[in-house]
Amino acid sequence: MPAQESIESPPEDTRWQLVDRTMQRLDHRPEALIETLHAAQDAFGYLDSATLARIASRLRLPPAKVLGVATFYNHFRLKPKGEHTLSVCTGTACHIKGNDRILAWMRERYCLAPGDTTQDNRLSLVEVRCVGACALAPVILTDGAITGKKSFAETTTIIREWLDDAP
Amino acid sequence: MHREELAALAAEHQRHLDTFAHHIFVCAGLGCPGNEAIVAALRSEIAERQLQDRVLLRKAGCMGLCALGPIVLIQPGEIAYHTVSPDDAAEIVASLDREPVARLRLAPDLPFFARQHKNVLALSGRIDPEEIRDYIAAGGYAALCTALATMRPVDIVRCIQESGLRGRGGAGYPTGLKWATVAKAPGDKKYVICNGDEGDPGAFMDRSILESTPHAVLEGMIIAAYAVGASQGYIYVRAEYPLAIKRLRLAIREAERRNLLGHAICGLGFDFTLQLRLGAGAFVCGEETALIESIEGRRGIPRPRPPYPAEKGLWSSPTLINNVETYANIPRIVERGPAWFSALGTERSKGTKVFALTGKIRHAGLVEVPMGMNLREIIFDIGGGIPDGHAFKAVQTGGPSGGCIPAEFLDTPVSYESLNELGSIMGSGGMIVIDETSSMIDVVRYFMEFCMEESCGKCVPCRVGTAQVHRLLTRFLEHRATAADLAMLEDLCDLMKHASLCGLGQSAPNPVLSTLRYFRQEYLDRIVPAEPATEEQA
Numbered sequence: 146m147p148a149q150e151s152i153e154s155p156p157e158d159t160r161w162q163l164v165d166r167t168m169q170r171l172d173h174r175p176e177a178l179i180e181t182l183h184a185a186q187d188a189f190g191y192l193d194s195a196t197l198a199r200i201a202s203r204l205r206l207p208p209a210k211v212l213g214v215a216t217f218y219n220h221f222r223l224k225p226k227g228e229h230t231l232s233v234c235t236g237t238a239c240h241i242k243g244n245d246r247i248l249a250w251m252r253e254r255y256c257l258a259p260g261d262t263t264q265d266n267r268l269s270l271v272e273v274r275c276v277g278a279c280a281l282a283p284v285i286l287t288d289g290a291i292t293g294k295k296s297f298a299e300t301t302t303i304i305r306e307w308l309d310d311a312p
Numbered sequence: 313m314h315r316e317e318l319a320a321l322a323a324e325h326q327r328h329l330d331t332f333a334h335h336i337f338v339c340a341g342l343g344c345p346g347n348e349a350i351v352a353a354l355r356s357e358i359a360e361r362q363l364q365d366r367v368l369l370r371k372a373g374c375m376g377l378c379a380l381g382p383i384v385l386i387q388p389g390e391i392a393y394h395t396v397s398p399d400d401a402a403e404i405v406a407s408l409d410r411e412p413v414a415r416l417r418l419a420p421d422l423p424f425f426a427r428q429h430k431n432v433l434a435l436s437g438r439i440d441p442e443e444i445r446d447y448i449a450a451g452g453y454a455a456l457c458t459a460l461a462t463m464r465p466v467d468i469v470r471c472i473q474e475s476g477l478r479g480r481g482g483a484g485y486p487t488g489l490k491w492a493t494v495a496k497a498p499g500d501k502k503y504v505i506c507n508g509d510e511g512d513p514g515a516f517m518d519r520s521i522l523e524s525t526p527h528a529v530l531e532g533m534i535i536a537a538y539a540v541g542a543s544q545g546y547i548y549v550r551a552e553y554p555l556a557i558k559r560l561r562l563a564i565r566e567a568e569r570r571n572l573l574g575h576a577i578c579g580l581g582f583d584f585t586l587q588l589r590l591g592a593g594a595f596v597c598g599e600e601t602a603l604i605e606s607i608e609g610r611r612g613i614p615r616p617r618p619p620y621p622a623e624k625g626l627w628s629s630p631t632l633i634n635n636v637e638t639y640a641n642i643p644r645i646v647e648r649g650p651a652w653f654s655a656l657g658t659e660r661s662k663g664t665k666v667f668a669l670t671g672k673i674r675h676a677g678l679v680e681v682p683m684g685m686n687l688r689e690i691i692f693d694i695g696g697g698i699p700d701g702h703a704f705k706a707v708q709t710g711g712p713s714g715g716c717i718p719a720e721f722l723d724t725p726v727s728y729e730s731l732n733e734l735g736s737i738m739g740s741g742g743m744i745v746i747d748e749t750s751s752m753i754d755v756v757r758y759f760m761e762f763c764m765e766e767s768c769g770k771c772v773p774c775r776v777g778t779a780q781v782h783r784l785l786t787r788f789l790e791h792r793a794t795a796a797d798l799a800m801l802e803d804l805c806d807l808m809k810h811a812s813l814c815g816l817g818q819s820a821p822n823p824v825l826s827t828l829r830y831f832r833q834e835y836l837d838r839i840v841p842a843e844p845a846t847e848e849q850a
Contacts, residue, residue, distance in 0.1 A: 174609075176607065177609060179589070179590070179592060179606065179609055180589070180590070182592070183551065183592065213611055214611055217768075218591075218592030218593050218611075219593030220551050220591075220592035220593035221592060221593075235513070236514050237513045237514030237670075237708070237742070237755075237759075238513075238514045238744055240513075240755075240758050241671045241672065241746060241750055241755070273552065274513055274595070274762070275513035275514060275515075275516075275552070276342070276552055277342060277343075277515075277520075277552065278342050278345075279516055279668060279676070279742075279744075280378030280516075280668075280670055280677045280678075281345070281378065282671075282676075291342070291345045292345075293345070
């Protein structure tokens with residue numbers, strides 16, 4: 146992991162207060178790592194290499210271990226997200242009800258695969274493994290707001306209206 | 313608080329509730345989006361008519377019939393309204409002292425409600441999950457106070473053993489036996505963990521229980537801790553469940569404030585602290601040893617068993633791990649006795665089970681039925697059958713670790729044993745109904761892709777096996793498989809089942825094996841006679 150210098154001169158960003166508090170709450174013990182990564186992602190939106198390096202230093206963990214944990218769990222993002230996020234649920238009920246077609250349509254219309262962000266940084270596409278609203282399948286989330294029980298045509302219309310991409 | 317204080321608080325809150333002539337409960341679960349607007353509309357309608365002293369409006373947990381949500385329940389009278397919108401608020405409030413709103417009302421004898429037997433879900437949708445006094449007034453925490461005051465740990469373990477309760481997370485291990493092992497294990501420091509890492513895509517029982525009655529889970533855990541001699545506990549919940557996390561945080565804080573958690577619980581000599589840990593999107597963490605690794609701050613990679621967590625778990629101490637629904641069952645068993653519980657269900661599968669009915673089914677939602685009810689009753693009577701004139705093809709139980717059960721076995725009573733015999737598993741309770749428009753091979757490949765991506769990579773049979781089986785299934789799906797591929801598929805499944813380290817790899821072949829058993833023709837139809845020798849090399 147690069148950005149060693151940032152350990153010595155951490156950015157005096159107030160958002161670090163929350164992250165530091167999480168580490169303090171758990172006495173900077175190694176098991177604080179996942180909780181700390183959650184706090185950091187909540188504070189900064191994603192985990193960049195400087196953030197990971199600082200966490201490694203504060204918890205006295207090898208940077209490789211921190212990166213290993215951050216990449217093992219799907220929830221942690223190492224790249225920033227766009228202004229808006231479309232999450233497409235790919236749980237079993239949503240699969241049976243055709244959300245794979247929404248992903249194919251996103252690829253065709255916006256050239257986005259799950260995990261990608263548009264060049265203008267406006268939209269990120271995320272694939273989520275079941276949000277647990279299976280009775281509403283197929284489910285999509287526009288900036289976290291759940292929409293479900295819609296047909297393919299209705300869903301694509303909702304996405305286009307949300308993006309001001311008038312049908 | 314002491315037992316007397318608890319009883320006094322319950323009575324006082326009940327008196328407060330009794331001052332209202334009408335109670336309106338709005339489902340405020342994740343499955344009923346838009347409920348905030350309904351609550352706001354109802355609130356302003358109540359205020360406008362100056363009914364604040366007569367009508368109590370509360371946000372409640374899940375009422376089960378998510379397909380027709382948002383649901384609003386009026387008490388007394390058990391009047392349930394479906395697909396409510398904020399525009400209906402005026403009519404609903406105006407109807408309170410008159411006839412119910414007919415166009416919104418669910419038939420009182422709807423089999424969806426009438427055929428269920430609610431035990432774990434009994435308070436779900438009937439109390440405010442963010443108000444501990446609601447839970448206490450409904451009898452909550454009485455089992456805990458009674459157990460601490462009048463029962464020895466060994467009595468509680470015996471009570472759970474006699475009840476016949478088995479783990480609701482999937483494997484069905486006898487809960488009492490697990491408790492007895494942890495209780496007997498030597499060691500000063502012991503832990504209790506609640507596995508709320510409900511990773512099975514298509515299942516949401518635990519989310520709903522945590523959102524609707526978080527205190528029932530806490531109460532079950534505290535009783536468990538007392539029974540096995542643990543002083544510290546963790547609840548591990550998926551980060552994908554923000555509402556459940558919020559309500560659990562609040563519940564823990566409230567329970568601490570009222571001395572139901574922490575030091576000298578209920579004024580007696582028992583200490584127990586509870587912390588929340590968030591998962592981070594790894595299916596394998598539902599496996600108990602991987603979950604322990606994750607709580608310890610590492611990648612969720614399973615450990616070889618034995619030693620089992622009951623002997624050597626979190627930080628090498630004896631650790632009790634049970635699922636959310638298992639803990640939620642505990643308070644009632646302690647309160648009503650083991651005989652009450654074991655009178656429900658079948659010979660070897662006791663009690664009730666919560667299922668998440670989804671897929672191609674009319675009344676998708678959350679249901680609780682006694683063990684032993686057959687699949688046809690659950691899917692066609694309670695679930696309302698298949699919509700849009702389609703035909704039932706299969707029901708998938710147990711998610712990526714389970715199997716697909718065809719129509720000919722619809723009359724099978726649901727129990728741990730019967731589902732195993734059919735090549736599936738009870739699992740945590742997901743039931744996904746599939747109609748004739750779906751290809752079984754597509755469904756199976758979906759699960760295998762899931763397992764391939766979620767395999768932690770520690771053991772070869774799972775890491776390589778899931779990828780190779782996925783590749784073979786793709787060949788079937790694209791109509792370019794050979795007879796040799798079919799043989800290879802069966803060989804690989806057998807190998808993964810027997811050689812993988814943990815449950816993820818051992819059970820990943822189940823969907824393939826069960827469809828090879830019941831839908832073999834779909835595989836045979838996609839076999840081509842021969843293929844050119846230049847075709848891709850494995």
